[in-house]
Amino acid sequence: MAGVDVETLQRWLRGFAASVAEQRDALTALDAAIGDADHGANMHRGMTAVTEAVTATPPADPTALLKQTATVLIRSVGGASGPLYGTLFLRMASATGGETVLEPATFAKALRAGLEGVISRGKAELGDKTMVDALAPALDALDASLAEGGSLATALHAASEAADAGRDATTPMIARKGRASYLGDRSAGHQDPGATSAALLVAAAAAAVSGDG
Amino acid sequence: MKKLLNDPGDLVAESLRGLDRAHPELRVDHENRILYRADAPVAGKVGLLSGGGSGHEPAHGGFIGPGMLDAVCAGEVFTSPVPDQMAEATKNIDGGVGVLHLVWNYTGDVMNFDMAAELAAAETDTRVEAVVMNDDVAVEDSLFTAGRRGTGAAIAVEKIVGAAAEQGRNLTELADLARRVNENSRSMGMALTSCTVPAKGSPTFDLPDDEIEIGIGIHGEPGRRRVPLAPAHDIAQMLVDPVLADRDFTGGDGVLVFVNGMGATPMLELYLMYGEIAALLDKAGVVPARTLVGPYVTSLDMAGCSVSITKLDDEMIRLWDAPVATAGLRWGM
Numbered sequence: 001m002a003g004v005d006v007e008t009l010q011r012w013l014r015g016f017a018a019s020v021a022e023q024r025d026a027l028t029a030l031d032a033a034i035g036d037a038d039h040g041a042n043m044h045r046g047m048t049a050v051t052e053a054v055t056a057t058p059p060a061d062p063t064a065l066l067k068q069t070a071t072v073l074i075r076s077v078g079g080a081s082g083p084l085y086g087t088l089f090l091r092m093a094s095a096t097g098g099e100t101v102l103e104p105a106t107f108a109k110a111l112r113a114g115l116e117g118v119i120s121r122g123k124a125e126l127g128d129k130t131m132v133d134a135l136a137p138a139l140d141a142l143d144a145s146l147a148e149g150g151s152l153a154t155a156l157h158a159a160s161e162a163a164d165a166g167r168d169a170t171t172p173m174i175a176r177k178g179r180a181s182y183l184g185d186r187s188a189g190h191q192d193p194g195a196t197s198a199a200l201l202v203a204a205a206a207a208a209v210s211g212d213g
Numbered sequence: 214m215k216k217l218l219n220d221p222g223d224l225v226a227e228s229l230r231g232l233d234r235a236h237p238e239l240r241v242d243h244e245n246r247i248l249y250r251a252d253a254p255v256a257g258k259v260g261l262l263s264g265g266g267s268g269h270e271p272a273h274g275g276f277i278g279p280g281m282l283d284a285v286c287a288g289e290v291f292t293s294p295v296p297d298q299m300a301e302a303t304k305n306i307d308g309g310v311g312v313l314h315l316v317w318n319y320t321g322d323v324m325n326f327d328m329a330a331e332l333a334a335a336e337t338d339t340r341v342e343a344v345v346m347n348d349d350v351a352v353e354d355s356l357f358t359a360g361r362r363g364t365g366a367a368i369a370v371e372k373i374v375g376a377a378a379e380q381g382r383n384l385t386e387l388a389d390l391a392r393r394v395n396e397n398s399r400s401m402g403m404a405l406t407s408c409t410v411p412a413k414g415s416p417t418f419d420l421p422d423d424e425i426e427i428g429i430g431i432h433g434e435p436g437r438r439r440v441p442l443a444p445a446h447d448i449a450q451m452l453v454d455p456v457l458a459d460r461d462f463t464g465g466d467g468v469l470v471f472v473n474g475m476g477a478t479p480m481l482e483l484y485l486m487y488g489e490i491a492a493l494l495d496k497a498g499v500v501p502a503r504t505l506v507g508p509y510v511t512s513l514d515m516a517g518c519s520v521s522i523t524k525l526d527d528e529m530i531r532l533w534d535a536p537v538a539t540a541g542l543r544w545g546m
Contacts, residue, residue, distance in 0.1 A: 032417045032433075033418075034435075036434050045289075078294055079321035082295055083296075182434055183434070184437060186437070
């Protein structure tokens with residue numbers, strides 16, 4: 001595949017929604033350990049609303065779809081995940097210009113803009129034990145693979161592996177942002193729920209672009 | 214899990230429906246989950262908006278009415294409401310002289326209220342100021358945390374600022390007063406048991422029968438440390454010591470002492486705790502000028518308590534004593 005069209009993006013969002021539904025209790029259990037036991041329920045509510053909106057009012061192009069996804073997430077999730085995931089998709093929408101097919105480099109640039117939005121909204125840095133710890137290495141791997149001439153599918157698989165590794169690396173970290181930071185040293189030894197859902201997002205993108213989503 | 218429920222997914226909506234029936238003096242927008250005092254917007258009065266996740270009742274909806282808040286946005290259980298709700302409420306309580314957002318310091322609440330203020334600024338000409346309330350000494354206030362949590366001090370802020378708003382003070386004065394009450398407040402909480410979030414169905418953390426959590430928040434998040442269960446006298450000391458260590462509460466016009474129940478602790482035990490806490494304050498030369506004892510900022514069915522102390526001045530005492538008519542606090546009218 002040369003690029004990312006609106007159908008591929010829809011596959012991505014539906015795939016992410018399905019992973020969140022499947023991992024809902026696991027995400028909530030991770031959040032119960034160091035947060036407030038609602039990450040699975042909140043993301044499930046938000047992604048269910050996103051897929052319902054896609055079915056009810058299917059957007060014409062990638063930009064419109066990303067924008068609609070952002071609006072629905074900001075409106076339906078609440079907590080910290082709503083503004084953070086909503087900002088990610090909103091910045092992705094702003095980084096695209098209404099093209100019907102996003103070139104791999106444009107898609108990568110949009111994801112990068114999304115990550116920067118998350119960082120500016122949440123003020124988290126790498127190593128703070130947040131979703132940034134999965135997304136930042138994933139996008140570095142994506143850029144590196146594309147620069148080496150890899151296909152978008154190959155590059156997203158590399159990104160997904162990096163996101164999983166980044167997620168796993170949050171376990172020993174001491175949280176510095178969000179509710180887990182209230183625990184101080186006691187937050188170490190637990191995998192971060194936000195990094196876990198972010199790794200699912202990257203995995204769903206790889207599956208959607210490979211056509212096996 | 215044994216709870217009075219139909220479907221956990223409908224809990225917040227159905228509870229709001231009941232609250233609406235029980236309190237005709239409130240107006241409830243069920244679609245947007247916004248609670249208003251019935252006569253909002255009050256012309257010429259600054260509108261006061263707060264809100265947060267559900268599960269803290271009577272906070273936040275129980276503090277709407279003359280002398281306190283104008284509206285509250287209700288989120289899912291322990292989940293911040295969303296910017297659309299806050300922007301809508303802001304528009305509907307603007308009596309022409311602006312709206313003050315009183316925000317409990319949690320990552321989600323702060324981000325959503327920020328986005329709401331941006332939305333309100335883009336869509337209307339309502340002037341909005343926001344004050345973030347952060348009184349919990351269990352959390353170190355540093356670059357390495359999300360900052361101190363907003364807990365019991367919010368009741369003092371909302372009551373005192375609510376009375377001042379009723380007197381017609383302007384937005385800037387009210388924001389300054391809110392910051393002053395917040396800066397003069399410190400809190401510390403403890404849990405005897407975890408709470409059970411209905412959507413999860415089991416306790417958020419396991420706490421053995423012979424252990425307690427010190428330094429908990431109001432969302433069932435575990436505390437700073439776990440210690441063996443101790444007599445109430447010792448627990449009072451564990452709560453009062455860090456509060457008094459963080460700020461000088463002696464002298465002046467005395468303090469407001471607020472002993473809060475976390476939801477499942479009986480008043481009988483809360484008054485016992487107040488007695489222990491008052492004795493410790495006597496010893497430290499801190500004079501309780503006003504007191505509030507009861508479950509006002511709860512954490513679902515958690516057992517335990519928190520203590521909040523606010524250093525008062527003459528003006529704050531007058532505003533605390535001013536009439537208030539809400540479901541949660543009512544005196545003087």
